[in-house]
Amino acid sequence: MSDTAVASSRSQKVFLTPRRKRQITSIILAGICAVWVYPLIWMIAASFKPNSELFSNQSMIPIDPTLENYIRAWTEANLQRYFFNTLFVTVGSVVITTLAAALAGYVLGRRAFPGKWVLMGLMVFTLFIPQGYTIIPIFQLLTNLGIGQSLWGLMLATCGHNIVIFMLLFAGYFTQIPKELEEASRMDGVGPVKTFWYVMLPLAKPIVVTVVVMQALMAWNDFLLPLVITLANPAMRTLSVGIYSFKGEHFVDWGGMTASSTIAIVPIVLLFLFLQRYFIDGLAGAVKG
Amino acid sequence: MSGVTLRNVKKNFGSVEVIRDVDITIEEGEFCVFVGPSGCGKSTLLRMIAGLEETTSGTIEIGGRIVNDLNPSQRGTAMVFQTYALYPHMTVERNMGFGLLMNGVSKSLVKEKVAKAARILQIEKLLDRKPKQLSGGQRQRVAIGRAIVRDPEVFLFDEPLSNLDAELRVATRLEIAKLHSQLRGATMVYVTHDQVEAMTLADKIVVLRDGRVEQVGAPMDLYNNPANVFVAGFIGSPKMNFVDVNHGQLPDGRVLRLDGPNAASVATIGFRSDSLKPADQGNGMISAKVSVVERLGDAEYVHFQTPWEQELVARFPPEAEVGLDATFEFELSGKIHFFDANGRALANVMLASGAVAKPV
Ligand SMILES: Nc1ncnc2c1ncn2[C@@H]1O[C@H](COP(=O)(O)OP(=O)(O)OP(=O)(O)O)[C@@H](O)[C@H]1O
Ligand SMILES: [Mg+2]
Numbered sequence: 001m002s003d004t005a006v007a008s009s010r011s012q013k014v015f016l017t018p019r020r021k022r023q024i025t026s027i028i029l030a031g032i033c034a035v036w037v038y039p040l041i042w043m044i045a046a047s048f049k050p051n052s053e054l055f056s057n058q059s060m061i062p063i064d065p066t067l068e069n070y071i072r073a074w075t076e077a078n079l080q081r082y083f084f085n086t087l088f089v090t091v092g093s094v095v096i097t098t099l100a101a102a103l104a105g106y107v108l109g110r111r112a113f114p115g116k117w118v119l120m121g122l123m124v125f126t127l128f129i130p131q132g133y134t135i136i137p138i139f140q141l142l143t144n145l146g147i148g149q150s151l152w153g154l155m156l157a158t159c160g161h162n163i164v165i166f167m168l169l170f171a172g173y174f175t176q177i178p179k180e181l182e183e184a185s186r187m188d189g190v191g192p193v194k195t196f197w198y199v200m201l202p203l204a205k206p207i208v209v210t211v212v213v214m215q216a217l218m219a220w221n222d223f224l225l226p227l228v229i230t231l232a233n234p235a236m237r238t239l240s241v242g243i244y245s246f247k248g249e250h251f252v253d254w255g256g257m258t259a260s261s262t263i264a265i266v267p268i269v270l271l272f273l274f275l276q277r278y279f280i281d282g283l284a285g286a287v288k289g
Numbered sequence: 290m291s292g293v294t295l296r297n298v299k300k301n302f303g304s305v306e307v308i309r310d311v312d313i314t315i316e317e318g319e320f321c322v323f324v325g326p327s328g329c330g331k332s333t334l335l336r337m338i339a340g341l342e343e344t345t346s347g348t349i350e351i352g353g354r355i356v357n358d359l360n361p362s363q364r365g366t367a368m369v370f371q372t373y374a375l376y377p378h379m380t381v382e383r384n385m386g387f388g389l390l391m392n393g394v395s396k397s398l399v400k401e402k403v404a405k406a407a408r409i410l411q412i413e414k415l416l417d418r419k420p421k422q423l424s425g426g427q428r429q430r431v432a433i434g435r436a437i438v439r440d441p442e443v444f445l446f447d448e449p450l451s452n453l454d455a456e457l458r459v460a461t462r463l464e465i466a467k468l469h470s471q472l473r474g475a476t477m478v479y480v481t482h483d484q485v486e487a488m489t490l491a492d493k494i495v496v497l498r499d500g501r502v503e504q505v506g507a508p509m510d511l512y513n514n515p516a517n518v519f520v521a522g523f524i525g526s527p528k529m530n531f532v533d534v535n536h537g538q539l540p541d542g543r544v545l546r547l548d549g550p551n552a553a554s555v556a557t558i559g560f561r562s563d564s565l566k567p568a569d570q571g572n573g574m575i576s577a578k579v580s581v582v583e584r585l586g587d588a589e590y591v592h593f594q595t596p597w598e599q600e601l602v603a604r605f606p607p608e609a610e611v612g613l614d615a616t617f618e619f620e621l622s623g624k625i626h627f628f629d630a631n632g633r634a635l636a637n638v639m640l641a642s643g644a645v646a647k648p649v
Contacts, residue, residue: 180374183341188388188439189362198391202378 040265047258054254069259073246077253079260081235082242086264088151089226089238090219093158097215098208101163105170106196110182123164131161135228142229151236154229158219166211173207174200209278213271220268239264291352291365291442292317292476293338298347300333300500307333309500311347315476315493320469322479324487324523325497331480332447334497338478339368339445352442362388367436368445371452373428375420375435381407382416385435399438406437409471426457433468444472446479450486466490484524488512496520513624518632521559527590529559529626530601539645540597546641547627555638556630562590564623565603573618574645577601582611593617 046054047069049062057063073079107113108120138157139148147153177200185195201208223240230236237245243264246257272279293315300308308330315321323331336342338349340361348355356364375384383390385406386399407413410430420428429449436444449465450458466489469477481487487494488508496503496511496519504516508524515521521529532539534555539545547555568574577593580600589605603619605611627638 178372178374180370180372181376183361184368184370184374184376184435185388185391186341187339187361187366187368188391188435189360190388190391194391198387199376205378 043258044262047255047262049255051253051255069255070263072253073256073260073263077242077246077256077260078234078237079239079242079263082237082239083263085151085236086220086238086240087267089155089158090216092152092155093219094212094215096156097159097163097166098211100159101166101211102170102201102204102208103196104167105172106174106200108167109171109174110177110179123167127164131224135225138225139228148229149233149236154226154236154238157225157229158222161218161222161225162215166215169207169210170204173204177203206278209275213275213279216271217268220264292319293321293443293478294348294350295334295338296348296350298334298337298349299345300330300337300342301345307500308337308345311497311500311502313495313502313505315478317352318474318476320466320477320479320490320492321495322481322487322491322493323495323497324481324484325503326523327482329497330500331482331497335368335445335447335478335480338364338443339366340364341368365442366445367439367441367443368447369429369432369436369449371448373420373432373452375428375431377420380417380419381412381423381431381434384420384431385438388435388439402438402440403434406434409437409468410434425453426461429453429461433465437472442476444475444477446477448481449479450481451483462486462489485526488524494524496523514634515559515626516634518557518559518628521626521628521634525561527562527602529561530565531557531559532595532599532601533557540595540599543645545645546643547638548641549638551627551629551635551638554629554635555627557628557632559626559628560621560624562602562604564621564625565601565619566622568618568620570618573620575601575619577603577617577619579611579613579615579617582613 041060045060045062048065048067049057050064050066050068053063108116138160142148142153142157145153147156181199181203182195185199190198221240222238223244226236226238226241227244230238230241234245239260243257243260246253246260293313295311295313298308298311299306311334313321323334325331333342337344338351340356340359340363344357349357351364351366376387379387382400382403385403389399389402390396403416404413407416410433412427412430412434415423415427415431420431423431429452432449446465450461453461465479469475469490479486479490491508493505494508494511495505498519504511504520506514511520511524515524515529518531522531534545534557537544537547537553537555545558565575575595577595579591579593581592583590583592584607587607589607589609589611590602591605591611592600592602595601603617621640625640627635629635
């Protein structure tokens with residue numbers, strides 16, 4: 001009792017008690033957050049307004065809510081098609097990138113072989129080349145392979161964006177795993193492929209999740225590469241490129257654009273919410289290691 | 290079940306010779322312990338038997354088959370690692386059955402084998418746990434269980450107790466001894482740097498130093514008849530006392546009279562703490578000033594300084610109340626070991642009667 005009495009008498013004198021400090025911090029942070037999400041909320045709100053109301057109605061809440069924008073975007077503007085294109089490119093590139101980066105990272109992290117450091121050096125070097133410079137050669141390469149005009153080509157090219165970083169993440173993680181685990185499975189007569197699949201990869205779960213989330217985000221939102229590759233082939237467009245087409249030469253369909261943007265961001269937000277915990281673990285783990 | 294034979298086995302890491310020309314025969318069903326100081330190549334030798342390290346030259350035979358070119362899993366061995374090496378993301382049950390499952394053994398048979406091993410090790414209640422939820426001793430049992438499940442001809446242990454606390458180490462040591470008699474016929478090769486573990490567990494001890502075999506023998510053999518100074522000093526606790534003999538003289542210049550054909554070659558004499566007996570004033574061989582007394586309950590180890598300032602240790606009965614700085618005279622009774630200038634044990638030497646003049 002007397003303790004609280006002392007504490008409260010002190011808090012009357014000192015304006016900035018720890019508790020009040022925390023409250024002030026929270027208010028400031030909440031303010032910043034609000035600024036951050038305002039455009040997003042505005043966009044989602046606007047997507048339910050008819051075009052006529054879009055700029056006249058200053059309030060966030062639609063007077064006459066409608067799904068019209070969504071219907072127009074999904075069917076007329078071919079968003080349905082773009083959505084599944086993007087889904088294909090994203091899922092495909094996530095699967096391939098994760099597997100390839102994990103396998104390569106496993107070998108780089110745990111095996112010694114001649115030329116390893118030269119190889120690592122070359123790969124790290126590619127990190128310094130801006131994406132813009134490689135788009136034309138990549139397009140050329142895909143064309144020569146005969147997949148320049150297919151979603152497969154786009155998907156494979158999308159795999160390349162961050163794979164070096166992912167590989168290094170995996171390599172760093174696998175390096176820390178004690179070699180006795182692999183030796184134990186060797187003694188057990190488990191081959192290298194099964195050891196990778198059943199022992200090493202499950203242990204690298206935090207990195208797997210990190211790579212899945214980052215690659216999915218990147219592939220889903222990628223703009224420049226799909227823009228270049230689908231220039232001659234509108235049916236192959238992804239969402240990010242497709243949305244851009246709402247901006248005609250003389251007229252911008254803001255309603256359609258907000259609706260399709262909302263469609264575009266929902267899956268990625270859901271994925272993030274679903275994997276959030278592991279994702280943060282993975283990043284923390286990667287920094288630690 | 291079968292024995293293990295190493296012939297002229299060598300191992301180089303790059304240009305460094307780690308194992309130099311080792312010959313060892315381990316009989317079927319034997320409990321063989323490799324012991325030696327850190328870095329002497331014990332683990333390397335064990336890993337060569339397991340097939341985890343390649344053999345540079347020489348042959349390794351298990352159960353009559355030369356296994357040099359066989360994969361670890363084909364050698365009929367199972368290994369228990371010092372760090373346990375349990376798969377962290379698998380339950381105890383899956384840890385133990387993993388190897389069999391991956392090799393196409395039916396689920397029901399694996400379950401049966403795991404249950405049997407768990408019963409032997411009394412870890413039936415832990416089968417659903419992950420390694421993180423186990424104590425060090427329990428993890429150790431699971432690691433042993435994983436080896437048992439494979440039904441190996443030869444068990445390989447690499448310092449399996451070194452991560453346990455002292456009490457648990459003693460308990461687990463007993464369990465491993467029990468296990469050996471329970472798994473009748475299983476050959477076990479066990480690596481440790483702890484000579485007490487070696488003495489208590491082994492049928493046969495192999496003392497290694499610098500990649501070479503110093504001596505092979507039954508524990509009491511090594512204790513009673515060490516082949517050289519190194520083995521004499523390594524086996525037995527407390528360490529054997531050594532006193533230099535220079536041209537028949539003790540370090541203080543007194544003459545030590547020895548009998549026997551090899552008496553002239555003696556460069557060192559060795560005696561264990563229980564070979565020192567207090568003597569009457571004026572009749573002893575070594576006079577001593579007590580520096581440290583260790584009371585172990587069943588004995589007292591009295592460390593003392595000789596007039597030539599060497600620390601030696603004598604064993605006293607527990608009730609002996611020896612004070613610090615007390616002075617004694619000791620005589621030598623019981624087994625004395627003699628070594629030549631190269632440290633090799635010499636036979637056919639004994640102390641002559643009245644070997645030394647009274648102490649200085
Ligand atoms: N992979 C390796 N490459 C190079 N040298 C090695 C390698 N493994 C072991 N050595 C060397 O071989 C020698 C024997 O090592 P080993 O691990 O067999 O010793 P040990 O007797 O088991 O020692 P400890 O009691 O410390 O475990 C050491 O000098 C060590 O430095
Ligand atoms: Mg070792």
